[in-house]
Amino acid sequence: MATRSEAQNREMATNSRTLMMLDVEYRLRQGNLAHLKDGALLKVTKELKHEILERLAEKTYTFRAYPDDAEYDEIAAALVKKHPCLSERGSRNGWENQVYMEFTRIVGIDLRQYFYEGLDQHNSRLIEVFRTKRGLTGQILSKFLQQAKTSEPTVLRTLALRGLPVILGDNPEDFFKTDFVS
Numbered sequence: 001m002a003t004r005s006e007a008q009n010r011e012m013a014t015n016s017r018t019l020m021m022l023d024v025e026y027r028l029r030q031g032n033l034a035h036l037k038d039g040a041l042l043k044v045t046k047e048l049k050h051e052i053l054e055r056l057a058e059k060t061y062t063f064r065a066y067p068d069d070a071e072y073d074e075i076a077a078a079l080v081k082k083h084p085c086l087s088e089r090g091s092r093n094g095w096e097n098q099v100y101m102e103f104t105r106i107v108g109i110d111l112r113q114y115f116y117e118g119l120d121q122h123n124s125r126l127i128e129v130f131r132t133k134r135g136l137t138g139q140i141l142s143k144f145l146q147q148a149k150t151s152e153p154t155v156l157r158t159l160a161l162r163g164l165p166v167i168l169g170d171n172p173e174d175f176f177k178t179d180f181v182s
Contacts, residue, residue: 024051031085042085052079052086053102116157123156130163140166 031042044052060067060075067075080087088096104110130141141163148159165175 021051021055024048024055028052028083028085032083035085040085041087041089042083044086049102116153119157119160120153123160126160126163127156129167130159133167137166140172 027042027048031040034040035042056075056079060071064071127145130145133141144159144162144166148155162172165172
């Protein structure tokens with residue numbers, strides 16, 4: 001049987017958790033009202049982000065212990081749809097950069113930089129492979145190679161990313177979408 005102090009501690013912890021949840025709900029509601037009024041985005045503090053992510057993790061875990069990438073996208077989309085004040089200007093889907101920033105914070109690695117460095121490391125070999133391909137695949141890759149007139153890193157990265165789905169036998173137009181943010 002729990003002593004009175006243990007029971008009080010449990011009750012205080014529960015009340016404290018409830019108050020934090022109510023504070024998060026209130027701040028999100030106020031943020032949504034400001035967003036409706038003038039399009040303002042909520043300034044998300046480290047503590048608020050932690051609370052939101054913790055609540056999302058708890059809720060998600062009740063449905064699935066280890067969600068896949070598509071499910072994370074659905075969760076993020078639902079969160080931004082319910083709370084548009086959390087969306088991110090300039091992001092195609094409203095949360096893209098937040099995912100990168102959170103990954104960097106947790107893991108301590110800049111995901112984009114890590115990806116680009118890996119791509120740069122393998123670019124010359126990929127371009128060699130592109131040049132050796134024949135048939136329809138070779139023709140498509142040859143067009144890509146002709147369009148890449150400089151050895152600038154961005155051009156070489158684009159070439160590699162455009163050529164990979166061709167080598168893998170996928171339709172490059174279905175493989176990724178190009179988005180221009182104005």
